[in-house]
Every structure is written in structure tokens, then in C-alpha cells.
Amino acid sequence: MVSKLVGFVFAVTLVLWADHGKKGGGADQPGFEVKVPNETQPPGGTVQVKFMPDPTSLAPMAGGTGRAAFDLASFSGIDGIELFSGTGDVLGAAVIQGTQVQVRFLSPLGTFGTDANYPLMTIALHVNPKASLGQQSILTLDPSTQFINASNQALPVNVKPGTFTAGGTVSISNVIPGGGAWPAGTVVRLLGTGFQAATSVTAPGLSFSAVTLQSPSEIDLTLAQGATLDGEQIVVRNPDGSEDTYFSYLRGVPAAKSAVPLFAATWPLFSTLTHTAAALGPLQALGPGQLYGLGLQNPHAHTAQIVLTLVSSGGASIASSGLNLAFGARVAGALSEFFNGSVPAPGTTVRVSSSVPIQILGLLGDTSATTVTPIIVGQVGNSW
Amino acid sequence: MENSIDDREIQVIRAAVAATPACLPIEKLCSLLHEPRDSDPQLLAAAHVAACVHCSIELSLLREFEFPQPQAGEEAAVDWIAARLSRDVSARRSCPQIIGRDRDAGRRAWWRAMFTPRFASSTAVAFATVLLLISAILYVRRPMEPRLASSPAAAEVQRSTSIVALGPLGELAQRPATIQWRDAAGASSYRILLMEVDRTALWRADASGSEIAIPERVRSRIVPGKTLLWEVTARSASGSEIGSSGLQRFVLKLNK
Ligand SMILES: [Zn+2]
Numbered sequence: 001m002v003s004k005l006v007g008f009v010f011a012v013t014l015v016l017w018a019d020h021g022k023k024g025g026g027a028d029q030p031g032f033e034v035k036v037p038n039e040t041q042p043p044g045g046t047v048q049v050k051f052m053p054d055p056t057s058l059a060p061m062a063g064g065t066g067r068a069a070f071d072l073a074s075f076s077g078i079d080g081i082e083l084f085s086g087t088g089d090v091l092g093a094a095v096i097q098g099t100q101v102q103v104r105f106l107s108p109l110g111t112f113g114t115d116a117n118y119p120l121m122t123i124a125l126h127v128n129p130k131a132s133l134g135q136q137s138i139l140t141l142d143p144s145t146q147f148i149n150a151s152n153q154a155l156p157v158n159v160k161p162g163t164f165t166a167g168g169t170v171s172i173s174n175v176i177p178g179g180g181a182w183p184a185g186t187v188v189r190l191l192g193t194g195f196q197a198a199t200s201v202t203a204p205g206l207s208f209s210a211v212t213l214q215s216p217s218e219i220d221l222t223l224a225q226g227a228t229l230d231g232e233q234i235v236v237r238n239p240d241g242s243e244d245t246y247f248s249y250l251r252g253v254p255a256a257k258s259a260v261p262l263f264a265a266t267w268p269l270f271s272t273l274t275h276t277a278a279a280l281g282p283l284q285a286l287g288p289g290q291l292y293g294l295g296l297q298n299p300h301a302h303t304a305q306i307v308l309t310l311v312s313s314g315g316a317s318i319a320s321s322g323l324n325l326a327f328g329a330r331v332a333g334a335l336s337e338f339f340n341g342s343v344p345a346p347g348t349t350v351r352v353s354s355s356v357p358i359q360i361l362g363l364l365g366d367t368s369a370t371t372v373t374p375i376i377v378g379q380v381g382n383s384w
Numbered sequence: 385m386e387n388s389i390d391d392r393e394i395q396v397i398r399a400a401v402a403a404t405p406a407c408l409p410i411e412k413l414c415s416l417l418h419e420p421r422d423s424d425p426q427l428l429a430a431a432h433v434a435a436c437v438h439c440s441i442e443l444s445l446l447r448e449f450e451f452p453q454p455q456a457g458e459e460a461a462v463d464w465i466a467a468r469l470s471r472d473v474s475a476r477r478s479c480p481q482i483i484g485r486d487r488d489a490g491r492r493a494w495w496r497a498m499f500t501p502r503f504a505s506s507t508a509v510a511f512a513t514v515l516l517l518i519s520a521i522l523y524v525r526r527p528m529e530p531r532l533a534s535s536p537a538a539a540e541v542q543r544s545t546s547i548v549a550l551g552p553l554g555e556l557a558q559r560p561a562t563i564q565w566r567d568a569a570g571a572s573s574y575r576i577l578l579m580e581v582d583r584t585a586l587w588r589a590d591a592s593g594s595e596i597a598i599p600e601r602v603r604s605r606i607v608p609g610k611t612l613l614w615e616v617t618a619r620s621a622s623g624s625e626i627g628s629s630g631l632q633r634f635v636l637k638l639n640k
Contacts, residue, residue, distance in 0.1 A: 063400065
């Protein structure tokens with residue numbers, strides 16, 4: 001016991017001295033180191049850009065902001081974006097315009113940035129069908145990208161960029177269902193390009209009882225054991241050596257488009273936490289150009305029957321509306337769009353109830369700055 | 385750099401993470417972790433945490449410290465602490481040993497302030513080392529159950545019988561179908577409580593034998609990688625509590 005303690009104290013002392021040395025060394029603020037692996041995918045395919053944490057930087061992060069822009073000669077659009085953490089707590093909002101993305105996010109359990117096995121963020125880019133083979137482009141984040149640590153200090157994010165090369169024969173564009181817990185026997189659809197009978201599929205966290213080639217753009221995987229699919233790594237490889245790695249997530253399909261251009265361009269980034277009852281509010285008085293929004297997504301196999309109720313500060317019900325969301329569907333829009341055009345007054349609260357557990361996210365849009373900030377919703381009642 | 389757009393951008397997130405006057409003091413967070421959530425103040429506190437990023441992170445960090453994951457021997461635990469320290473000293477949180485004393489607020493401020501960068505002088509480092517030695521001793525000596533604020537003598541009288549927990553325990557390859565324990569002398573019934581690591585109750589049931597089946601709706605909430613706690617308490621024919629298994633834990637293995 002004594003020797004263990006001595007060892008412990010020695011280790012702690014070393015760690016603290018090392019840390020002290022780093023801090024005392026100069027003006028360089030310690031940053032969060034991120035590495036982007038190189039990617040090779042064919043024109044017309046999809047590349048999932050992965051922002052991987054450097055293991056030496058792992059620490060609980062409370063949130064952050066980031067920007068990225070991708071070369072139009074190589075990419076024709078953004079197909080998806082996702083944030084990852086070990087507990088799935090991270091939530092955010094991304095505003096996407098062409099091949100540019102701006103994201104703001106929060107990690108309410110502080111588990112973002114603590115797991116080296118997951119990317120911090122992935123961005124799925126559609127490879128320009130007109131890209132020429134061998135054409136290259138840099139994959140990185142804007143230097144303005146910063147994280148907030150658990151003590152609410154901002155850290156610069158230092159990215160070691162990756163290189164995209166147009167080439168190879170295979171790519172994964174989507175996994176359906178990419179998230180949620182599913183029983184053995186569930187068929188998981190792997191979508192992409194260049195699949196062949198000889199394409200191998202490996203997933204370290206999953207086991208399959210059947211792998212069936214449906215077409216060059218779809219392989220069906222049958223789960224041998226129940227699994228939670230969020231963040232699972234799936235690798236496909238063709239006999240010519242071309243391969244693609246994909247981290248799965250539930251990419252909701254928009255069930256409706258917001259009439260507010262800012263929210264129409266917004267991708268709600270949901271945490272994996274689900275609710276059957278939640279509340280957004282009380283709403284604050286907003287400045288000019290600001291408006292509240294709401295994002296809903298159904299990760300459940302059954303259609304969600306959702307009721308939204310606007311409640312006054314005194315608890316009286318002012319307005320209500322309902323909508324249905326099928327499995328894998330999502331909506332994001334201004335609150336007024338959910339309540340027949342009337343803008344909820346400051347002090348009111350929006351209560352959301354759903355027949356099955358769904359993902360719910362509040363949004364605060366600023367139309368003049370073209371930004372959207374995520375808002376965590378509160379759980380109403382006990383879930384058991 | 386100070387007033388650039390980039391800094392304004394990150395300030396939005398800093399503001400979202402910052403504490404507000406409504407935020408809970410550490411004593412409240414600790415009581416959420418260590419006491420049942422069955423009273424109005426507890427439920428109100430839980431509701432605040434659910435909608436507050438600041439308190440949610442504080443609670444999460446406290447939980448990680450109070451209910452650490454590794455159990456494979458003290459050596460591993462010590463290595464794990466060292467690894468965590470090297471990652472982020474400033475992120476460490478812990479509950480005061482005895483909840484509810486006035487000095488705790490001051491102790492917390494002192495503890496936190498020490499780890500802000502401006503205190504990272506050699507003296508502070510030496511000081512921190514001494515403090516960490518103390519916390520290491522406390523950590524290694526810490527019993528599985530956190531100390532209760534009530535009189536230990538009274539607690540001992542009430543809980544004289546200890547029930548032997550048979551399972552589920554530790555890391556499991558499959559979802560458990562039952563909870564089992566060894567019959568205790570004088571017990572006429574048992575109460576079983578299955579909880580999340582933050583002690584939110586998942587399921588409560590009573591049994592007369594030494595085994596109970598976990599209902600399917602509860603089993604479906606046992607997911608890989610998520611640690612759950614359970615406790616069995618024995619009751620006499622008159623209904624008074626005569627023994628407890630103490631907190632047991634298990635986790636379904638990640639299939640990686
Ligand atoms: Zn708070």
C-alpha cells in the first residue's frame with residue numbers, strides 16, 4: 001500500500017511539474033490538438049471528414065464553436081454533419097451554406113473531448129462528380145475554431161490537416177438506421193458507391209449474421225446481436241485496395257422545410273438523449289433579428305405523435321399544436337412555425353410531449369449574424 | 385485578438401456554459417448524487433440540472449469522481465487517477481466528506497481557485513502535491529459507500545445484518561434476467577432498488593424469496609457500457625429494515 005502511494009504521489013508530482021513547465025514556457029496557450037486523417041474517395045461518392053482528438057489533448061469539454069469551408073472543385077455539397085462523445089450528450093446547431101459550415105455546440109455532461117475512439121466531429125461531403133482523378137484538397141478547420149473546457153476557459157483548436165484525393169472505387173454515404181438501439185435481426189442499410197460482391201465490411205463493435213449485396217450502392221447488414229449504432233465504426237474495402245471508414249449516426253431526413261431561411265439552412269445536431277416530455281423556456285425577450293426555434297427528431301422505430309403546448313408563466317395553456325414524425329424524420333424551424341405563425345411571448349414555455357421518446361433541441365437564431373445557438377431542453381417528470 | 389469576431393463567437397458558448405444565480409451549490413449537487421430524488425427540493429434541483437449546462441457538467445464531473453469506473457484493483461485505480469490528472473487537473477470535482485456544513489462552500493472555492501492557471505506557481509504545485517497526497521489517501525481508504533450524514537451508531541443498529549449479494553455483479557456479457565442474493569436470517573421480505581449511477585431509481589420491487597426477475601421493460605434499459613447500481617434491503621415481519629446488501633454495481637460489456 002505504502003509503495004503504491006509513494007508511486008502515486010511521484011506520478012502526480014511529475015504530471016504537475018510537466019504541466020507547470022508547459023504553462024510557464026511561453027505565451028503559447030495550450031490548445032486542443034486535432035488530427036484529420038487523409039481520405040481517398042471516387043468522384044460522385046461521399047467522403048466523411050473525421051476530426052480526431054489527439055490522445056494527449058483528451059479532457060472534458062463543455063462546448064465550442066467551429067467553422068470549416070471546403071473546396072468547390074472537389075466537393076459539391078455537405079451531406080451531413082455530426083458531433084460525437086462517449087455518452088452521446090453533445091448537441092449543437094450547424095448552419096450550412098454550400099460547402100461552408102459553422103457550428104456551435106454544448107456538451108452538458110462534459111464528455112466531448114474525452115474519448116480517443118470517436119471523432120469529435122464528422123462532416124460528410126459529396127465529392128464533385130466532375131472532380132478529376134488525383135485531384136487533391138485540404139481538409140481542415142478554420143483557425144477561429146475554439147473549445148470551452150469544463151472550467152469555462154476557451155482553448156484554441158490546433159488542427160493537423162488531412163488531404164483528400166479523388167480516387168479509389170468505394171465510399172459509404174450513409175448508414176440507416178445509423179443511431180439508436182436495435183435488436184438482433186435488424187437489417188442495417190449501408191449506402192454508398194462502388195459496392196461489389198467481393199467488398200468486405202468490418203465493424204469492430206458489431207457482429208453480423210448476414211451481409212447482402214443489394215446493388216452497387218447498397219449493402220444490407222443483419223445484426224447478429226442487439227447493438228446501439230451511434231458512433232459505430234464501419235469499414236468497407238474493395239479487392240483493389242480502395243477502402244472507406246465511416247462512423248455511423250442517425251442522419252434525420254427533413255420532414256418539412258422552414259420558411260425562415262436561417263433555420264432552413266440549419267442542421268440540428270441532437271444529443272442521443274431522448275424525451276417523451278420536455279420543456280423549452282421560459283423564453284427570454286430577444287433582440288432585433290433574433291428568434292427562437294425548435295428541432296425534433298424521431299430515432300424510434302414507431303411514428304412519434306408529438307404535441308406542443310405553449311404555457312404562460314402562470315402555468316395556463318395558451319396554444320397547442322400537434323405533428324407526427326416517422327422514424328428517422330426530423331424538423332427544425334422557428335417556434336412561430338409550430339404555432340400557426342404566432343410568436344411565443346417572453347416568459348412563456350414550450351412543452352413538448354411525444355408518444356415515443358424523441359430527440360429535442362432548442363435553437364436561438366440570429367438572422368443578422370447568420371448564427372444559430374443550441375439550447376438544452378429540460379426533462380419534464382420522471383421517466384420511470 | 386481581444387475584440388475580434390472569433391472571440392465574440394466563442395463568448396456566446398462561454399455564456400451558455402457560465403453559472404447563473406439560479407445554479408446549485410456543490411452541497412445540492414452532492415445530495416443529488418448521494419440521496420434519493422424523492423422530495424420536492426430534490427426534484428426541483430434535478431429539473432434545474434436537466435436544463436442547465438453549467439450544473440449538468442458540474443454534476444457529471446462530480447459523478448465521475450464519486451463513482452469512478454475502474455474496479456480492477458487499487459493499482460489500476462491509482463494509475464487511472466494519475467492518467468486523469470494528466471488530462472485535466474482543473475476538471476476535478478469532489479463532494480465534501482460530510483454534506484451540509486458551512487465550511488464546505490469556502491473549501492470548494494479554495495479548491496477550485498487553486499487550480500486556475502494564475503496559481504500555477506512552484507509553491508502551488510508543491511502545495512497541490514501535498515493536497516493530492518491527502519486526497520489519494522482518502523481515495524484509497526474510501527469505503528464503497530459514501531459516509532452518511534446521520535449518526536453512525538444509529539445506522540449500525542438499523543443495519544446490523546448484511547445481505548450477501550450474488551448477482552448481477554461486475555462486467556457482464558449478457559443482460560441479467562434476475563437479481564439474486566442470499567437469504568438473511570429473520571427477513572420476511574426484501575425490497576429491491578435498481579438505480580442509475582446518479583441514484584435515480586429505475587425500478588423498485590418487493591420479493592419474499594432470494595431472487596427476483598427483472599421485467600422486460602427494465603431489462604431494455606440495461607445497455608452496454610452503462611453502469612447500474614442495485615441494493616437489496618431486508619425487512620422483518622414488522623416491516624422494519626434489518627439489513628442491506630449495500631450498493632452493488634454491474635455493467636453490460638461493450639461488444640467491441
Ligand atoms: Zn445551473
